[in-house]
Amino acid sequence: MEVIVESGAHAIAVRVADAVCELLRRKPDAVLGLATGGSPLPSYDELAERCAAGLVSFARARGFTLDEYVGLPPGHPESYRAVIDREFVSRVDFGPGAVAAPDGSAPDIPAACRAYDDAISAAGGVDLQILGIGADGHIAFNEPGSSLSSRTRIKSLTRQTRVDNSRFFGGDVDAVPAHCLTQGLGTISEARHIILVATGANKAEAVRQLVEGPISARWPATVLQLHQHVTVLVDEAAATGLELLDYYRETLRLKPDWQGI
Template sequence: MEIVILPTAADVARTAADAIEQQVRSGPSVLGLATGSTPLGTYQELIERHRSGGLSFATSQAFLLDEYLGLASTHPQSYHSVIRGEFTDSVDFGADAVHGLDGTAKDPASEALRYEASIEAAGGVDVQILGIGTDGHIGFNEPMSSLASRTRIKTLTRQTRQDNARFFENPADVPDHVLTQGLGTIGEARHILLLAMGESKAEAIAAAVEGPVAAMCPASALQLHPHVTVLVDEAAASKLAHRDYYQDTFGRKPQWQGL
């Protein structure tokens, strides 16, 4: 796990976009896309690079992390709709190249198995973008999720529903349940980019990076992954005990090594 502390949220977005661009330019790629406010700056960077720098996603595929159970793909807050509006409709993914879970599936358990199989059939995820919740969740793997979990139904905590209420006109409309990739599923991505900005994420980042590997902080499972890059701004890094070490080692890292 490499912790990269950057001055601002804009620097986090640019650095994440650099890693994704490098992957996409290397050949056909499979990207794991997160929604929420955290990756928006990264998506805007990639859109600009597509428009002005010729970055093409035409040979890439993408898989979403999760979906609200009960929301049709046409609902404005379904993650199918959100990712189209925030990113994929503004670049050149193929018509059938962006994959998501079906929140209206009559058999959600079978839908979860189908999604797992589709990721495997695509060859697995090359780069997975992640945000982190204030309670340490990634995807919708809430505290006490199994560290080996696969794609499945989860019940949202009250805190997560409150955090997501800002996206809905009526906070009562936030669904209670979701389909989400599990921690075990996420952990099969070859490179994971965990992004966090702002003081509100500082405690979660410290627990994920420097705390024990424990189900109470689902993001701590990433400590077991061989290639995780944690990109944080100064505010999100404010509670890290070893920030001087992280800054020193990253500052002396060979340039050829990349992220």
């Protein structure tokens, strides 16, 4: 696990965009894992600007989103399908149908979840997964207590997650669905490279647990300690709980230029 501390969200976005662009240069038909939420948005903005400038193309790439609410009507503006289309997919040159999302309105939820994992496998697996992290250590919608080997499935959202997300539903907690479909921790862990982005002091404890805490379902993101290629990109505020911060800075300073992230 590599920890990189940047000055702020823009510097992190440049790092993420550089990694995506380098991947697509080497492998134009790469498979990307796309997170929703606030953390990845600056990275999507940076990538959209580069695509508009002709510096990168997604024309041959594919994408899979992490999660979706259960029970929202088709086309609801706060479905994660709609959000990723609005914030990223529609702003770059993905081909039609190139980005898939879990089907939260499927009549057979377990079958839809199995089919989603099968679709990721059929695409060759995810080359680069972009993640955020919740203040309680959740990634995707794998809330505390989630199995570290879990697959795509239905999950009940915690009250705090629904409170946090109520800002997208006019402040009405009861309007936030109580259930979601989410890639499991086992599914996410199969991505070949994972980039996790965290900004702000409210993420400091989650980042500390992720990087330096014990592996535990209490902090689901800690499963990433077992992954061979994870890059954690944080700002100064999110890094305040890290005991080995000086070491992470020194490691980055001494890193060979050819190694990348």
